Amino acid sequence: MSESSVPSMMYSLQLNEFGPPSNLKYVEVKSPQLCSPYQVIVKVIAAGVNPVEYKIRSGKFPLVNVLLKFPAVLGTDFSGVIFAKGNNVTEFEIGDEVFGKIKNIYSGLGTYAQFVLVNVKNDAILKKPASITHQEAAGIGMAGLAAWSGLISYGDLKIDEEAKKLQQKVIIIGASGGVGTFAVQIAKNINNAHVTAICSGKNAELVIKLGADRVIDYTKEDFGEVLKEERESFDLVFDCIGGDEYYTKSISLLRIKGNFITSVGPNAYGSDTGTVDVMKVIAVTLGRKLFGVRNYKFISDLAVRDLPKFVTYMEKRQIATVIGHEFDLKDGVKAHEMSESHRVVGKIILNCPN
Ligand SMILES: NC(=O)c1ccc[n+]([C@@H]2O[C@H](COP(=O)([O-])OP(=O)(O)OC[C@H]3O[C@@H](n4cnc5c(N)ncnc54)[C@H](OP(=O)(O)O)[C@@H]3O)[C@@H](O)[C@H]2O)c1
Incomplete structure (x- = not known):
């Protein structure tokens, strides 16, 4: 496995029990470690916020009581830089700018964090075109x-x-x-x-x-x-x-x-x-x-296979992410309050600290 300097601790928004937005706590936790040769560790620069995450946080989503284990970090959409990669990862190098979407919304190892584990076989991950910002890329996934x-x-x-x-x-x-x-x-x-x-x-x-x-x-x-x-x-x-x-x-x-x-x-x-x-x-x-x-x-199954095609339209600016609301990761509570208000315009983006 090749790793650059993933620090041992990172900041994340952690959920310890279902409930209101204020249950999201900005805390230091252990950074993830590679545990499969098909994984990469991405340093998250921006994470997208989707309504499913406030639904999960509230505990009122199907199967959430059974599938989500605490402490949990929510979030599926990310854009950032590869910091470490497993031995069988051939399509990405350390330092590549990438974006995508974690498949498992219940993993509790989500993208509201400075570092996230991504499996290149199961999750959606692509190189980020230079013409698209990390914030725009983080808004695409879901x-x-x-x-x-x-x-x-x-x-x-x-x-x-x-x-x-x-x-x-x-x-x-x-x-x-x-x-x-x-x-x-x-x-x-x-x-x-x-x-x-x-x-x-x-x-x-x-x-x-x-x-x-x-x-x-x-x-x-x-x-x-x-x-x-x-x-x-x-x-x-x-x-x-x-x-x-x-x-x-x-x-x-x-x-x-x-x-x-x-x-x-x-x-x-x-x-x-x-x-x-x-x-x-x-x-x-x-x-x-x-x-x-x-x-x-x-819609029960997202067309992840079409993500590369989707990105070609973004590069031609035929599709652009509308970013309506940006928050720092530490202000995740405000991001969830916004999402839950149902008055969101375009996407909510969380910016992670360097
Ligand atoms: N099945 C799937 O795989 C999948 C994937 C993605 C999203 N979703 C779901 O799809 C839904 C939409 O997601 P989203 O990210 O677009 O949510 P969103 O960004 O939170 O949607 C907010 C927008 O909804 C509008 N709105 C609220 N009430 C409305 C009404 N009665 N009539 C018309 N517009 C109304 C608001 O406009 P105004 O302020 O102008 O009212 C606001 O701009 C969510 O429930 C989400 O969980 C499902």
């Missing part, structure tokens, strides 16, 4: 891949040359958040779609700038009413908010065999998820899948 998966892998939207002639019609619900801001850009710049974005008025200008053709302010207008003349004309609804209301109102807008793709599912974004809710969600999801005349798909 949100960028959810947007790509929702529109392209699950949503069957065409890309590039194939897409140009089609002008597919897309609705993006929750267009101003982490997933939504990526989704608007993918739909417009890669699919050449006609994009209807749903977000509040204060974020309309941003979403139009990202490529939306029109914005419906959900705080003032009922989008089902606004779009009633366009029934059965949309190819895809991409829902980043969840709940029944958006589903019910969208379904008649889709053409027969159109796709309703959700990153959240029938439980509204922000609601608690107990065991009973999980059973209800499974039953509702199956019912919609089996008996609907439109396709209903819940």
Whole structure:
């Protein structure tokens, strides 16, 4: 194994029990050590914050009580520099700037830390292009891949040359958040779609700038009413908010065999998820899948294999990370309060100390 100077101790945001954001403690802990020849140790420069992490922190996420062991460090998305590598790692060298996403959201060995272990076979890790900052790269993992998966892998939207002639019609619900801001850009710049974005008025200008053709302010207008003349004309609804209301109102807008793709599912974004809710969600999801005349798909598997392709569009600036909020790692509590507020614009990024 080759190691440069990974210090024995590092700062991290540690969680010792489920609860409010203030349960995240900025403390010194032992740095990770290589324990497989396929691992690298990345010095994290920036980490992305995703809503799943506050859901896990609160203890109200499926299986979290069984799978997460304390003390735990949360976080899946990272960008940084390789400090050490196992003997079987051939595709990276010490000093390479890399970014990616840890696969296991329950590992408790997450990216809210100065150093993180990454398995080059199981986790997503790529060399970071010089044209993308560490903060932009740290924002890609979960949100960028959810947007790509929702529109392209699950949503069957065409890309590039194939897409140009089609002008597919897309609705993006929750267009101003982490997933939504990526989704608007993918739909417009890669699919050449006609994009209807749903977000509040204060974020309309941003979403139009990202490529939306029109914005419906959900705080003032009922989008089902606004779009009633366009029934059965949309190819895809991409829902980043969840709940029944958006589903019910969208379904008649889709053409027969159109796709309703959700990153959240029938439980509204922000609601608690107990065991009973999980059973209800499974039953509702199956019912919609089996008996609907439109396709209903819940994103359960992110298209990690398409990350290299995603990055080529970022290098061409056809997709960019919208960074709405930056915090130092020591202010992780504030980052989680922000995430839980549901008022995030684009991505929340944590900057790690040198
Ligand atoms: N299945 C998966 O693999 C997967 C992957 C990634 C994310 N997700 C889930 O997808 C959801 C979205 O993630 P995210 O990172 O985009 O979250 P986020 O960044 O926290 O989303 C915040 C945005 O949601 C908007 N919003 C809140 N309530 C709304 C409503 N009723 N209608 C329309 N917009 C509303 C807010 O806009 P306003 O302030 O304008 O209201 C805000 O800009 C989360 O629940 C996340 O856990 C799932």
